[in-house]
Amino acid sequence: MESGLQAGFERLLAADQRIEPRDWMPEAYRATLIRQIAQHAHSEIIGMQPEGNWITRAPSLRRKAILIAKVQDEAGHGLYLYSACETLGVDRADLLELLHSGQQKYSSIFNYPTLTWADVGAIGWLVDGAAITNQVALCRCSYGPYARAMVRICKEESFHQRQGYELLSTLAQGTPAQRAMAQDAVDRWWWPSLMMFGPPDDASPHSAQSMAWRIKRHSNDELRQKFVDITVPQAAAAGLTLPDSQLRWNEERGHYDIGPIDWAEFKRVIKGGGPCNRQRMDRRVGAHEEGSWVREAAAAYAAKHRPDGARQGGVAA
Amino acid sequence: MSRDWPLWEVFVRSRRGLSHIHAGSVHAPDAQMALRNARDLYTRRQEGVSIWVVPSSAITAVSPDEKDPYFASAAGKAYRHPTFYDIPSEVRNL
Numbered sequence: 001m002e003s004g005l006q007a008g009f010e011r012l013l014a015a016d017q018r019i020e021p022r023d024w025m026p027e028a029y030r031a032t033l034i035r036q037i038a039q040h041a042h043s044e045i046i047g048m049q050p051e052g053n054w055i056t057r058a059p060s061l062r063r064k065a066i067l068i069a070k071v072q073d074e075a076g077h078g079l080y081l082y083s084a085c086e087t088l089g090v091d092r093a094d095l096l097e098l099l100h101s102g103q104q105k106y107s108s109i110f111n112y113p114t115l116t117w118a119d120v121g122a123i124g125w126l127v128d129g130a131a132i133t134n135q136v137a138l139c140r141c142s143y144g145p146y147a148r149a150m151v152r153i154c155k156e157e158s159f160h161q162r163q164g165y166e167l168l169s170t171l172a173q174g175t176p177a178q179r180a181m182a183q184d185a186v187d188r189w190w191w192p193s194l195m196m197f198g199p200p201d202d203a204s205p206h207s208a209q210s211m212a213w214r215i216k217r218h219s220n221d222e223l224r225q226k227f228v229d230i231t232v233p234q235a236a237a238a239g240l241t242l243p244d245s246q247l248r249w250n251e252e253r254g255h256y257d258i259g260p261i262d263w264a265e266f267k268r269v270i271k272g273g274g275p276c277n278r279q280r281m282d283r284r285v286g287a288h289e290e291g292s293w294v295r296e297a298a299a300a301y302a303a304k305h306r307p308d309g310a311r312q313g314g315v316a317a
Numbered sequence: 318m319s320r321d322w323p324l325w326e327v328f329v330r331s332r333r334g335l336s337h338i339h340a341g342s343v344h345a346p347d348a349q350m351a352l353r354n355a356r357d358l359y360t361r362r363q364e365g366v367s368i369w370v371v372p373s374s375a376i377t378a379v380s381p382d383e384k385d386p387y388f389a390s391a392a393g394k395a396y397r398h399p400t401f402y403d404i405p406s407e408v409r410n411l
Contacts, residue, residue, distance in 0.1 A: 298347075
């Protein structure tokens with residue numbers, strides 16, 4: 001029985017068809033997707049914090065309205081992804097519990113602080129730019145609900161990246177102090193953005209299986225290269241320098257070469273040693289706990305006004 | 318309260334003249350809140366002019382195990398399609 005189901009699953013993958021929620025799937029495929037989609041959702045939710053930090057200090061009403069809309073989108077993206085993850089048979093409350101207890105991770109990029117207004121621009125341009133490169137590839141993921149959430153997210157992310165680039169170029173064309181602030185933000189965010197693609201291919205143990213399952217379509221290094229190739233000319237157009245003395249065009253490969261990435265730092269931040277790990281988790285857990293009275297009140301109101309409220313209690317009145 | 322609010326499936330009509338299409342799901346304590354949450358989540362860029370929310374538990378679906386046999390009777394009936402029929406090329410408007 002199981003082998004027949006496995007064959008059916010393999011047949012769908014081979015035909016480049018999507019797997020849908022009620023289809024049979026190997027337990028390891030389900031577990032991998034739950035972990036990946038949940039981590040992706042958590043990243044969107046935690047990702048509201050670094051930028052939310054600047055909403056009250058945005059330099060103009062225009063920038064403030066844009067930033068509020070962007071942070072609201074991040075919340076929305078988190079919810080699309082939790083919704084996709086729940087189709088695999090998990091509860092949202094359990095996913096939040098796994099985040100709050102540290103058993104599931106979020107992208108380590110959000111453990112870096114946003115020190116200046118220019119960081120809002122650098123996040124939009126570089127962090128969201130890296131995220132888009134990853135997410136465009138995931139639009140063709142074999143799991144239907146995840147792929148559909150990605151399509152919706154990618155449409156919205158494009159605004160995020162463009163507003164960031166515009167913000168940063170505006171600063172780069174401003175006073176010497178504004179220019180220096182823009183460059184400083186790029187200096188701090190460039191390397192962590194490259195780390196967002198994950199470890200190099202020869203140190204990424206789960207990649208091969210994810211590629212075979214067509215969850216992933218491109219390797220970490222391929223996507224990282226793609227992002228570098230796209231971003232270098234954008235930096236030049238904004239008059240900003242990327243902080244890598246070894247960055248140069250390689251005629252033979254037809255790609256840019258980059259210097260070595262500090263993977264020891266990547267591991268340290270993932271393990272909780274980043275500048276803001278503690279602060280991000282405290283804020284998230286605090287927001288959840290402080291909001292519990294709202295959830296309880298809404299549930300109590302709903303129970304009171306339910307037309308068949310008596311039966312919901314399990315007793316026929 | 319440790320558990321989730323009930324889950325609702327969200328269907329959005331993107332403009333007049335089109336059907337509602339499944340957009341995703343939301344958690345909400347009741348139908349009115351489900352509509353509001355769905356509006357905030359799925360129509361932030363004017364993607365909809367109408368929303369339905371349906372309790373996820375109220376949906377009955379074809380079992381995936383019997384999916385192929387369930388739809389099998391429609392297979393091999395090419396005569397249900399207009400292209401099945403040979404019509405002389407000089408015959409118009411048919």
